[in-house]
Amino acid sequence: MHQIKVEKLLINYKTLEKFKSFKEYGNQELSMLEDIQSNIVENDSDSPFYGIYYGNTLVARMSLYRVEAKYDLYFEPPQEYVVLWKLEVLPDYRGKGYGKALVEYAKESNLPIKTNPRINSQGFWEKMGFQKAKYEMERDLGENPLIWMPEGVKEKEVD
């Protein structure tokens, strides 16, 4: 088995083309494409995406964003946390630890993590130590938030 290496992905036409293989290709990627086409961002700009290559194929990816403590509605005490989304492994490469490697990478900052999983991925997230956040309608609306907390962090009490 080859060594799994998580890389920060840079925005360029090559990466954006590879993104098209993923099911959750959406407004975020289209917006990045427009920004590069209209020179709003330079080639090889920073992106919120992290991925794993197998040879020349991007086989897994996720997007990460840090939310400032003042906007935290999930943890106690309120603190900086990470939102993780678009975690996806291409079908032919599943069951090989790529998803796990990405989530472990996200945990390295030792900040709490919040994600909104797709239907039927509950088992994976439980194995990764995530738990259901107590649902609060005004905050979560259509989401089914799952959270992971490093030692010493608690979930915020819901009123």
Added chain:
Amino acid sequence: MHQIKVEKLLINYKTLEKFKSFKEYGNQELSMLEDIQSNIVENDSDSPFYGIYYGNTLVARMSLYRVEAKYDLYFEPPQEYVVLWKLEVLPDYRGKGYGKALVEYAKESNLPIKTNPRINSQGFWEKMGFQKAKYEMERDLGENPLIWMPEGVKEKEVD
């Protein structure tokens, strides 16, 4: 064809049991179930869900929530708007106008609407007059927001 009637759904064990037929059954419904079991809410309490019955079968539903103008990051001028989620028609009842009836009901308040569609439902939302919001990462994160605006409302310019 029977008359399509959209009803506000009340939280009770019967409704919650019917919700289990829908694919997007999640934390929101589980939380409602816990609230009723622990008497935090009374039987037949108000809910954010609206649905359509065909005989005794709940065949379609959606959830609506009004966001106050001070939290509006989508429209110009900033104003009260509606978030629509969990729009879903049971498989055997699709193509009969139930989804359309629910969205038209949501439009009756004449407030702008925001939704985060599931993959592959783009065509339906376009027919209903929705358009892609310009993606803004800090606001939208993992969402692919679609918006509908009544006359006189504009999309907020993204910086």
